[in-house]
Amino acid sequence: NAGVTQTPKFQVLKTGQSMTLQCAQDMNHEYMSWYRQDPGMGLRLIHYSVGAGITDQGEVPNGYNVSRSTTEDFPLRLLSAAPSQTSVYFCASSYSDNTDTQYFGPGTRLTVL
Amino acid sequence: AQSVTQLGSHVSVSEGALVLLRCNYSSSVPPYLFWYVQYPNQGLQLLLKYTSAATLVKGINGFEAEFKKSETSFHLTKPSAHMSDAAEYFCAVTYGQNFVFGPGTRLSVLP
Numbered sequence A: 001n002a003g004v005t006q007t008p009k010f011q012v013l014k015t016g017q018s019m020t021l022q023c024a025q026d027m028n029h030e031y032m033s034w035y036r037q038d039p040g041m042g043l044r045l046i047h048y049s050v051g052a053g054i055t056d057q058g059e060v061p062n063g064y065n066v067s068r069s070t071t072e073d074f075p076l077r078l079l080s081a082a083p084s085q086t087s088v089y090f091c092a093s094s095y096s097d098n099t100d101t102q103y104f105g106p107g108t109r110l111t112v113l
Numbered sequence B: 001a002q003s004v005t006q007l008g009s010h011v012s013v014s015e016g017a018l019v020l021l022r023c024n025y026s027s028s029v030p031p032y033l034f035w036y037v038q039y040p041n042q043g044l045q046l047l048l049k050y051t052s053a054a055t056l057v058k059g060i061n062g063f064e065a066e067f068k069k070s071e072t073s074f075h076l077t078k079p080s081a082h083m084s085d086a087a088e089y090f091c092a093v094t095y096g097q098n099f100v101f102g103p104g105t106r107l108s109v110l111p
Helices: none
Strands: A004-007 A010-013 A019-025 A031-037 A043-051 A054-057 A064-066 A076-078 A087-094 A108-112 B010-014 B019-021 B033-038 B044-050 B056-058 B064-068 B073-078 B087-095 B098-101 B105-110
Touching: A004 A087, A010 A019, A019 A031, A019 A087, A043 A064, A043 B098, B010 B019, B019 B105, B033 B064, B033 B073, B044 B056, B044 B064, B044 B073, B073 B087
Parallel strands: A010 A108, B010 B105
Antiparallel strands: A004 A019, A019 A076, A031 A043, A031 A087, A043 A054, A064 A076, A087 A108, B019 B073, B033 B044, B033 B087, B056 B064, B064 B073, B087 B098, B087 B105
């Protein structure tokens, strides 16, 4: 049981480039979410999904897209990277919704030059 | 706007001393409240959560938190700090479909 996995662990992009951060869970959880962590600001919710085929915006969705074609996978796409998107990104999953315990991946550290 | 505040971005205690990390939230309805811990270069893991069953919640590693509705607080305590408790601690609240974290408190434990 691997839990929540994220790839890559580190990534450097140039402004304007696009990329996808991968997230997968093997716990058959319905709820998945993406957060970004910035110093002094805690974690902020980017997008979330309550099940396959259903996604919605969180607090800071601009510049990011998500999809949920399977229960296991929840990729986060940066359409045109900007320096303001330099951050650490965490994916999390929980059994049914955000009132359940969320299990976090190890994070992806992204730098946009 | 809904918010979570944590008083003190950095708290230092001596090993064996009481740990008190403060959390206040803004909400007009009883929320679900959480404390998560983040060890260096790792993801977050749940310490404890409040779901209205009891106002005093016990979590892992000897931590507990008390929900006080009149003060809109959910402070985290541990009677005796251990070196392994050094980490960053986040209070978090559900607001409908949104999940809001506080800014975090870094706990240092001095020998």
